[in-house]
Amino acid sequence: MLPGGAGAIGIRPDGTLAHGANFLVRTRARFMNKGFAVLIPDAAGTRNLRGRRSTPAYGDLVRALAAYAGSETGAPVFLVGTSQGAIAAANGAARAQPGAVAGLVLTEAVSDLGGSRESVFDVDLAAVRVPVLIVANRDDACPVSPPAAAPRIAAALAGAPSVTVENVAGGMPGKACGSLSPHGYRGIEGQVVDLISAWIDARLAAFGRQGATGPLPHPARDPE
Incomplete structure (x- = not known):
């Protein structure tokens, strides 16, 4: 899972996080409770990932993370990105070797x-x-993630075997591009997690699994 903003979640030595507000970070336990193993990378040191996520180097890093996740779990890997992190997820999927990533x-x-x-x-x-x-x-x-742009993004994914656009509505008011606002699904987290999980389960069924009904071989542990 690739969070947005500067990309830093601030993993402390004791496993707690300095920055846990991002949608994917704060809902990681919800995904894990549905049986998914979760990997969320931190930004190295104080490095700011803004402006770097679309680069070949960062795309290759995401591709390597996907390969690591696959080797650890033995399960299909899905790249999930939110806001700025969606750039990283798309970049990794675009550069992945055939079979390395199951969905985006x-x-x-x-x-x-x-x-x-x-x-x-x-x-x-x-x-x-x-x-x-x-x-x-x-x-x-x-302003940088208008919902009206979703069909334009879908049209650009010309090589994908299928593209599904799901529209949701709602969320608690907050800073326009902040995590704790409709941009970050504040107040409708459960609905969005259920939507994503159901879509992934449908893809997993195509791999011969019956959905994420239990923990994967090496599930990530919630550090908090």
């Missing part, structure tokens, strides 16, 4: 240029060759 989930993807000077359209989206789920909140007021 983009939530409130950055589609318009802002302070980071990059968007999902800086990634070769046509190179993505796996099923894709796009989640867009009609109430997202963040």
Whole structure:
């Protein structure tokens, strides 16, 4: 899972997090309770990932993380990115070797240029060759992730075998592009986690599994 913002979650020596507000970070236990193993990378040191997520080097890093997750679990790997992190997830999927990634989930993807000077359209989206789920909140007021851009993102994923766009609505008010707002699904986390999980389960069924009904071989542990 690839969080947005600067990319730093601040993993402390005792396993607690300095920055846990991001949608994917704060809902990791919900995904784990549905039987999914979760891997969320931290940014090295104080490095800011803004403007770096669409680069070949970072795409290769995400590809390596996917390979590691697959080797640890022996299960299909799905890349899930939110906001700025959607750029990283798309980049990793576009550069992944055949069979290394089973699907891609983009939530409130950055589609318009802002302070980071990059968007999902800086990634070769046509190179993505796996099923894709796009989640867009009609109430997202963040100017760089307008929900109306979801069909445009879907159209750019010309090489994907299937692209599903799911629209949601709602969320508690907050800073427009902040994690604790409709942009980060504050107040509707359960609905969005259920939606993503159901979509992944449907993809897993295609791999001969009956959905995520129990822990994967080496599930990640919640550090908090």
